[in-house]
Structures are given as C-alpha cells and as structure tokens.
Amino acid sequence: MEGILAVVVPCYNEEEMLDYTAEKLKGKLIELINQGKISRKSYIVFVDDGSKDQTWNKISELSKNCSIYVGIKLSKNQGHQNALLAGLMSVKNQCDMSISIDADLQDDINCFDAMIEKFYEGNEIVYGVRNNRDKDSVFKRFTAQAYYKILKSLGANIVYNHADFRLMSNLALEGLSNFSEVNLFLRGLVPMIGYSSASVYYIREERLAGESKYPLKKMLFFAFEGITSLSVSLLRFITILGGIVSLISIIMLFYILIRHFQNQTISGWSSLIVSVWFLGGIILFSLGIIGEYVGKIYLETKKRPKYIIEEISQSK
Ligand code: UDP
Ligand code: MG
Numbered sequence: 001m002e003g004i005l006a007v008v009v010p011c012y013n014e015e016e017m018l019d020y021t022a023e024k025l026k027g028k029l030i031e032l033i034n035q036g037k038i039s040r041k042s043y044i045v046f047v048d049d050g051s052k053d054q055t056w057n058k059i060s061e062l063s064k065n066c067s068i069y070v071g072i073k074l075s076k077n078q079g080h081q082n083a084l085l086a087g088l089m090s091v092k093n094q095c096d097m098s099i100s101i102d103a104d105l106q107d108d109i110n111c112f113d114a115m116i117e118k119f120y121e122g123n124e125i126v127y128g129v130r131n132n133r134d135k136d137s138v139f140k141r142f143t144a145q146a147y148y149k150i151l152k153s154l155g156a157n158i159v160y161n162h163a164d165f166r167l168m169s170n171l172a173l174e175g176l177s178n179f180s181e182v183n184l185f186l187r188g189l190v191p192m193i194g195y196s197s198a199s200v201y202y203i204r205e206e207r208l209a210g211e212s213k214y215p216l217k218k219m220l221f222f223a224f225e226g227i228t229s230l231s232v233s234l235l236r237f238i239t240i241l242g243g244i245v246s247l248i249s250i251i252m253l254f255y256i257l258i259r260h261f262q263n264q265t266i267s268g269w270s271s272l273i274v275s276v277w278f279l280g281g282i283i284l285f286s287l288g289i290i291g292e293y294v295g296k297i298y299l300e301t302k303k304r305p306k307y308i309i310e311e312i313s314q315s316k
Contacts, residue, residue, distance in 0.1 A: 122131045128200055
C-alpha cells in the first residue's frame with residue numbers, strides 16, 4: 001500500500017513564485033502517484049505566514065480549484081520556523097510522510113523520489129543535504145561553515161548543509177509534537193527526535209523570483225537563536241572565564257608581591273591591583289555558577305521529552 005505524502009510549503013510574500021511552485025509540485029506528485037510510489041490521497045499544504053501581498057488569495061484560489069492543494073493562513077507573520085511547524089502539525093496523523101520545502105523551490109523536487117525510497121527502506125527522517133555552495137558568496141560560505149562548527153562544538157547536533165528540506169514520517173512528526181518549546185530551531189530539534197535517518201544530496205539552485213526573506217540581519221538573529229535555543233554552553237563559558245581570571249589573579253599576586261618587596265611600587269598599588277584581579281575572578285566565577293543554574297532552569301522550562309519509545313516487544 002503506497003503511503004500518503006503531504007508536502008508542506010511555508011509562504012511569506014511569495015505571490016511571484018506561487019503559481020510556478022504549485023504547478024511544479026503538483027506535476028511531481030502526479031508523477032509519483034502514477035509511478036505507484038505514493039497514494040492518490042497525497043496533497044500539498046501551503047502555509048501563508050501572514051503575507052502582505054496576494055499570496056493568500058492565490059493559495060485559496062488554488063485550493064478551491066483543485067483538491068490536491070490545501071491552504072492554511074496564519075493570523076500574522078510568525079516567521080519561517082513557526083509557519084513550517086504549523087504546517088507539519090496540521091498534517092500529523094493525516095499522512096504517512098511529510099516533506100517540507102521552501103516556496104521558492106531552491107531545493108530540488110526531484111529528490112522526492114530518493115527521499116520516499118529511503119522512507120520505505122525504514123527511515124523515519126530523511127535529510128535533504130545540499131552538495132554545492134559555489135553559488136554562495138565567499139562570505140556566506142565561510143560564515144555558514146564556521147557556524148556549523150561552532151554549533152557542533154557547543155554540543156548541538158545538526159546536519160551539515162541541511163536546511164529545512166526534509167522528509168519526516170508520521171512517527172517523526174508525533175515525536176516532534178512532544179517538543180513544546182517556543183524558541184524554534186527545527187533543524188537542531190529534528191535530530192533530537194531520534195529514529196533511524198538518512199540523507200539525500202542535491203544541488204541547490206538560486207531563487208527564481210521574489211527576494212530572499214532572510215536578509216543578513218535576520219540571518220544573524222536566526223543564527224544566534226540557533227545557538228541559544230539549542231545549547232546552554234555559552235553560560236558555561238562564564239564559569240570557565242571566571243576560573244581563568246582567578247588563576248591569573250594568583251599569578252598576579254606573586255608578581256605584585258615581588259614588585260612590592262623590591263620596593264618598585266607606588267604605595268597603595270599592590271593592594272589595589274590584587275583586589276581588582278581577585279574580585280574580578282570571584283565575580284565572574286559566581287556569575288558562572290548562577291549561569292549553570294539558569295541553564296538548568298532554561299532546559300527545564302523547555303519541557304523537552306526525556307525519551308521517545310520507538311518499539312515495545314513482548315510475548316502475549
Ligand atoms: N518564510 C516564511 N516566513 C517568514 C520568512 C520566510 O514563511 O517570515 C518562508 C519563505 O516564503 C520561503 C522560506 O520561508 O518559503 C524560506 O525563505 P527564503 O527562501 O527567503 O530564505 P533563503 O532561501 O533566502 O534562506
Ligand atoms: Mg530560498
């Protein structure tokens with residue numbers, strides 16, 4: 001029995017892309033249906049993320065004329081990640097697998113075949129990973145690479161060069177729905193769900209029409225969001241810094257004492273410098289300890305699932 005595929009597309013001011021995207025996706029779905037790879041009940045969900053242009057009008061027209069399209073309109077602009085989550089949660093239990101893809105179709109829809117194949121092979125999550133960054137500017141390539149490295153070293157497990165183009169099975173969607181956090185960074189959360197996963201590789205194209213909704217400012221904000229929402233390691237830096245300063249203050253103490261007994265100091269200098277270093281060290285260290293607790297509180301408030309059961313085996 002072929003599975004039902006739901007394609008989820010977040011759209012923000014995409015009136016220029018929408019007709020083209022809808023046509024292309026529909027063509028792809030029909031092709032997959034005809035090849036017997038997915039069920040006839042497969043469909044495409046457009047999530048309008050509070051667009052200010054004709055996006056919603058176009059979506060509602062499409063969905064009225066053809067049952068393969070479903071439209072969801074958010075009450076206001078909530079950002080890409082929230083729009084995507086809204087779409088994914090709306091298809092949960094209404095499909096066997098979902099594929100999320102941006103409205104500009106920069107990601108290769110011909111990967112659907114490989115993704116679906118990997119799903120049938122037993123993978124609950126299939127990541128679309130871009131193979132090329134040669135069209136990006138040197139700056140973007142460098143910053144992207146550095147960013148992945150930093151995230152990894154902070155303990156966040158994210159798939160290199162993977163954005164939000166991925167297949168998730170209904171089981172994986174169920175898993176995702178257990179995460180109730182408000183600060184969303186999906187590409188960091190999805191690996192936390194677990195289950196077996198796979199990757200497919202593709203070449204990412206340039207945007208055909210309209211402009212990127214991620215200007216540098218928004219991208220930097222998003223990058224910082226990724227770090228702070230996934231990891232509390234930054235707080236630990238304060239503790240480490242406090243430790244280092246305290247250590248330096250001990251070295252300084254010896255240096256100052258030597259200078260003092262060599263009579264090479266102005267009166268009052270020794271006591272002043274010793275207290276500056278010593279107090280600095282203690283303050284930073286104490287901040288770090290408070291930071292450790294804040295980090296714990298932060299993780300507690302996220303109420304992340306402590307585990308997700310994949311299977312239970314027992315004899316009746
Ligand atoms: N998007 C959204 N809400 C926003 C910003 C963007 O739903 O507030 C959607 C947008 O319509 C597109 C996807 O998120 O489908 C990715 O945006 P874009 O292609 O502009 O990002 P880029 O590829 O430049 O990183
Ligand atoms: Mg894009």
